[in-house]
Amino acid sequence: MMDGPDDSTVILGDENRKPGRSETVDLTDNSLMVDISDALSEKDKVKFTVHTKTTLPEFHKPEFLVVRQHEEFVWLHDRFEEIEEYAGYIIPPAPPRPDFDASREKLQKLGEGEGTMTKEEFNKMKQELEAEYLATFKKTVAMHEVFLCRLANHPVFRNDHNFRVFLEYDQDLCVRGKNKMEVLGGFMKSFTKTTDEFLLSATVKDVNDFFEKEKNFLIDYHTHLKDATAKADRMTKRHKDVADSYIKISTGLVQLSTIDNSDLEKFLTKVAETFEKARKIEGRVASDEDLKLSDTLRYYMRDSFAAKRLLYRRLRCLANYENANRNLEKARAKNKDVHAAELAQQQACEKFEQMSDKGKEELMDFKTRRVAAFRKNLVDLAELELKHAKAQVQLLKNSLAALKEE
Amino acid sequence: MADDREPPPLFNNVEIDQRDDDNEDLFSSAIDVDVGVLDGDGQGPFNGTSEAPKLHLSQDVPDLDIVQVDRPAPAPQAKPLDELEKECGDQFIEVTVTEPQKLGEGMGAYVAYKVITKTNMPIFRKRSFSVMRRFSDFLGLHDKLVEKYLRMGRIIPPAPEKSVIGMTKIKMSNQAEQGSSAEFVEKRRASLERYLNRTAAHPILGVDPDFREFLETDMELPKATNTSALSGAGVMRLFNKVGETVNKITYKMDESDPWFEEKTQQIENLDTQLRKLHASVETLVLHRKDLALLTSAFAKSAAMLSNCEEHTSLSRALSQLAEVEEKVEALHNEQANADFSVLCELLKDYIALIGAIKEVFHERVKVYQNWQHSQQMLNKRREQKAKLELSGKPDKGNQASVEVVEWEAKVDRGQEEFDNISKMIKKEMERFEVNRVKDFKAIIIQYLENLMTHQQQLIKYWEAFLPEAKAIA
Numbered sequence: 121m122m123d124g125p126d127d128s129t130v131i132l133g134d135e136n137r138k139p140g141r142s143e144t145v146d147l148t149d150n151s152l153m154v155d156i157s158d159a160l161s162e163k164d165k166v167k168f169t170v171h172t173k174t175t176l177p178e179f180h181k182p183e184f185l186v187v188r189q190h191e192e193f194v195w196l197h198d199r200f201e202e203i204e205e206y207a208g209y210i211i212p213p214a215p216p217r218p219d220f221d222a223s224r225e226k227l228q229k230l231g232e233g234e235g236t237m238t239k240e241e242f243n244k245m246k247q248e249l250e251a252e253y254l255a256t257f258k259k260t261v262a263m264h265e266v267f268l269c270r271l272a273n274h275p276v277f278r279n280d281h282n283f284r285v286f287l288e289y290d291q292d293l294c295v296r297g298k299n300k301m302e303v304l305g306g307f308m309k310s311f312t313k314t315t316d317e318f319l320l321s322a323t324v325k326d327v328n329d330f331f332e333k334e335k336n337f338l339i340d341y342h343t344h345l346k347d348a349t350a351k352a353d354r355m356t357k358r359h360k361d362v363a364d365s366y367i368k369i370s371t372g373l374v375q376l377s378t379i380d381n382s383d384l385e386k387f388l389t390k391v392a393e394t395f396e397k398a399r400k401i402e403g404r405v406a407s408d409e410d411l412k413l414s415d416t417l418r419y420y421m422r423d424s425f426a427a428k429r430l431l432y433r434r435l436r437c438l439a440n441y442e443n444a445n446r447n448l449e450k451a452r453a454k455n456k457d458v459h460a461a462e463l464a465q466q467q468a469c470e471k472f473e474q475m476s477d478k479g480k481e482e483l484m485d486f487k488t489r490r491v492a493a494f495r496k497n498l499v500d501l502a503e504l505e506l507k508h509a510k511a512q513v514q515l516l517k518n519s520l521a522a523l524k525e526e
Numbered sequence: 527m528a529d530d531r532e533p534p535p536l537f538n539n540v541e542i543d544q545r546d547d548d549n550e551d552l553f554s555s556a557i558d559v560d561v562g563v564l565d566g567d568g569q570g571p572f573n574g575t576s577e578a579p580k581l582h583l584s585q586d587v588p589d590l591d592i593v594q595v596d597r598p599a600p601a602p603q604a605k606p607l608d609e610l611e612k613e614c615g616d617q618f619i620e621v622t623v624t625e626p627q628k629l630g631e632g633m634g635a636y637v638a639y640k641v642i643t644k645t646n647m648p649i650f651r652k653r654s655f656s657v658m659r660r661f662s663d664f665l666g667l668h669d670k671l672v673e674k675y676l677r678m679g680r681i682i683p684p685a686p687e688k689s690v691i692g693m694t695k696i697k698m699s700n701q702a703e704q705g706s707s708a709e710f711v712e713k714r715r716a717s718l719e720r721y722l723n724r725t726a727a728h729p730i731l732g733v734d735p736d737f738r739e740f741l742e743t744d745m746e747l748p749k750a751t752n753t754s755a756l757s758g759a760g761v762m763r764l765f766n767k768v769g770e771t772v773n774k775i776t777y778k779m780d781e782s783d784p785w786f787e788e789k790t791q792q793i794e795n796l797d798t799q800l801r802k803l804h805a806s807v808e809t810l811v812l813h814r815k816d817l818a819l820l821t822s823a824f825a826k827s828a829a830m831l832s833n834c835e836e837h838t839s840l841s842r843a844l845s846q847l848a849e850v851e852e853k854v855e856a857l858h859n860e861q862a863n864a865d866f867s868v869l870c871e872l873l874k875d876y877i878a879l880i881g882a883i884k885e886v887f888h889e890r891v892k893v894y895q896n897w898q899h900s901q902q903m904l905n906k907r908r909e910q911k912a913k914l915e916l917s918g919k920p921d922k923g924n925q926a927s928v929e930v931v932e933w934e935a936k937v938d939r940g941q942e943e944f945d946n947i948s949k950m951i952k953k954e955m956e957r958f959e960v961n962r963v964k965d966f967k968a969i970i971i972q973y974l975e976n977l978m979t980h981q982q983q984l985i986k987y988w989e990a991f992l993p994e995a996k997a998i999a
Contacts, residue, residue, distance in 0.1 A: 345831065347831075348831050352827075355820040355821050355824045358816050361813045361816075361817075368809065372802050372806050376796075376803060379792070379795045379796065382959060384962075384963050387966070387970075487836075490837075490840075495843075495996075495998040498843060498847065498995035499995045503992065506988045509984040509988065510985060512978075513978055517978065520978070
């Protein structure tokens with residue numbers, strides 16, 4: 121299994137990289153490579169250009185492009201969830217909807233406030249917002265790409281028919297029309313599913329200790345991840361606010377220096393410059409925290425939810441198996457349709473055992489992936505924090521030296 | 527210390543035995559000062575008692591101001607100012623305000639502060655001494671200084687503002703809820719300290735007898751009830767303020783001095799810019815404080831996550847992360863406090879100082895008004911006299927002549943007062959500018975050094991965390 125989240129962080133961490141170029145970790149197998157080579161933001165929608173390179177015979181061409189929208193990604197995810205055969209696997213979580221609302225709102229507010237600030241200040245803030253918008257854009261591209269890559273590198277998923285259609289079919293998948301209905305339907309389904317799951321977890325006791333422990337762990341873990349993600353998000357957002365408030369201070373200092381005809385003029389200009397530079401660094405701290413910390417937490421929150429779903433599917437399978445057992449007993453007692461019942465029971469048993477084996481593998485893999493991703497991102501986080509703090513110290517040292525000379 | 531001082535040439539310039547008849551002047555109440563009170567350089571027409579010579583001999587006060595007044599040109603100002611600084615170089619006075627104590631009960635509760643002075647100035651009786659003062663004492667001191675020196679054109683450092691909310695917090699709080707009232711008291715304590723030091727740094731105000739009494743006299747000062755909003759004096763002040771505001775709006779002075787025109791504009795600009803900057807820094811403080819809170823919330827969440835994580839080394843790393851974030855939170859808080867107390871308060875102080883400058887500029891306008899009024903009265907009297915002489919009533923004509931002479935004298939005095947206040951303001955503004963540059967430079971440098979220290983702390987914390995993260999197996 122490949123390290124899905126690693127790709128996204130590699131992409132976003134290096135600014136020189138073009139957004140969308142992915143590095144598949146799995147270097148040995150290039151038989152199916154998927155990436156998002158381009159993306160266009162159009163009013164409310166984002167259009168992703170999905171680029172596929174493959175040596176597999178099942179595809180019509182060795183290399184091709186299609187344009188997909190977010191809803192089509194969700195459609196693909198839902199198809200995987202529905203297929204019984206995949207019940208034993210952790211289905212990679214669907215990418216979140218591209219959300220530019222916050223940036224758009226800020227841009228609007230900025231436009232409204234244009235009259236109250238100097239041209240310089242306005243330009244600076246506009247630049248800042250544009251950078252923010254770009255960052256959000258890059259992120260959403262990366263998340264969609266990660267989703268596809270995980271599917272492409274999965275030995276079973278990559279051969280899925282729907283996946284191929286998604287990659288190849290050069291027309292619209294006509295998903296969008298159904299969207300509202302599907303969404304509603306989806307809600308209903310997940311609602312009933314969860315109650316079902318609750319029921320199951322209450323009534324069906326898991327024979328296997330491993331799964332019982334995993335279940336308890338995942339429920340807890342997921343809740344905490346959710347909480348930590350939310351708090352990390354608020355923290356990084358506020359950190360960005362702190363950085364942005366330096367802009368106003370810097371412009372205020374510049375204005376102060378222009379009306380000053382004393383020694384302070386040069387002094388204040390230098391201080392204004394320092395604030396501007398400090399702001400950039402502080403802004404990077406905020407965005408790196410967002411990337412390494414919040415996003416990692418967020419991804420694994422979703423992934424742990426997908427793992428939970430696996431467990432519940434397995435429990436349902438167990439319930440079916442137990443049902444089949446009961447049916448068999450009843451059949452044997454009545455001596456009617458015994459053979460059919462036996463067959464059914466055997467099938468249910470096989471299915472269940474397959475699922476348990478597969479599930480165990482998946483969950484172990486989930487743990488390995490998770491630990492590796494956290495390790496990488498926490499190390500990256502610490503290194504970046506250090507880098508930025510050192511840069512700030514250097515900046516301030518230089519400024520102070522220059523200012524004290526005056 | 528008196529050796530490097532010229533013996534008082536003041537006596538050549540000061541006419542000790544005059545101007546007592548000023549009391550008849552209609553406007554004298556606005557400008558009049560206790561005849562016995564004087565400022566250190568014995569300048570202007572207002573000091574006239576025998577006290578003057580005594581104080582001058584014992585005071586070690588730069589009297590260069592006096593030499594100053596005679597020469598109208600601004601050119602020599604540079605020299606005296608330098609000398610002023612040289613003088614102050616070997617004299618120092620440092621005031622600290624500490625140990626706020628809540629005294630009294632219920633509605634009568636108030637806070638008393640210990641005011642400690644350390645100085646080597648011989649005008650003070652000791653080198654180190656302390657007294658207890660309450661807030662209204664500070665306000666009373668400020669009022670006295672304004673009464674004495676505003677008319678002369680001095681910029682008087684403004685006292686910290688009253689705060690109904692703050693005082694209510696203090697009156698209402700019992701031992702248990704010290705939190706927000708403690709914050710308020712600390713802010714007030716710091717601003718009182720800055721106020722006293724600014725006043726002490728002024729070459730004239732710093733040795734004023736009322737100021738010295740405030741610092742030295744080890745007994746309770748008579749309660750400055752005049753400073754309370756509800757007192758009779760308070761109500762009078764309100765009336766006067768309204769009248770003044772109307773005056774400011776309606777009376778347009780015929781400004782003949784381009785320096786004042788330019789300076790007024792500059793002051794306005796400075797005011798606007800400082801206010802804007804102050805607002806921006808306040809926003810920064812708020813955001814940073816909020817960031818600290820959110821960091822703390824995240825730290826707790828990370829700790830809980832670490833508790834439930836089954837993989838041991840990841841769990842340990844997560845709990846270390848939680849610890850780091852807690853330390854970072856404390857740093858953010860400290861930084862926010864520094865943002866506030868160093869930068870924000872500096873800006874606020876200067877905004878208030880600009881208010882004091884505007885007051886003294888306005889005082890000059892009033893002096894001008896006074897002078898013009900005298901001029902008008904003189905003209906009227908002259909007309910009257912001419913009329914009477916023509917109509918041939920010699921005795922009434924005599925009376926009119928006397929009045930004309932009186933008003934001529936008043937016009938002269940009015941003009942002199944105006945010239946003096948103009949000169950004094952120019953001098954005070956120079957001093958203000960010099961101090962402003964010094965203050966801003968010093969405080970901003972202090973702030974940046976503070977910022978740097980915090981970043982260095984951050985480095986330490988993350989350096990400690992990095993191996994933990996790498997240790998995840």
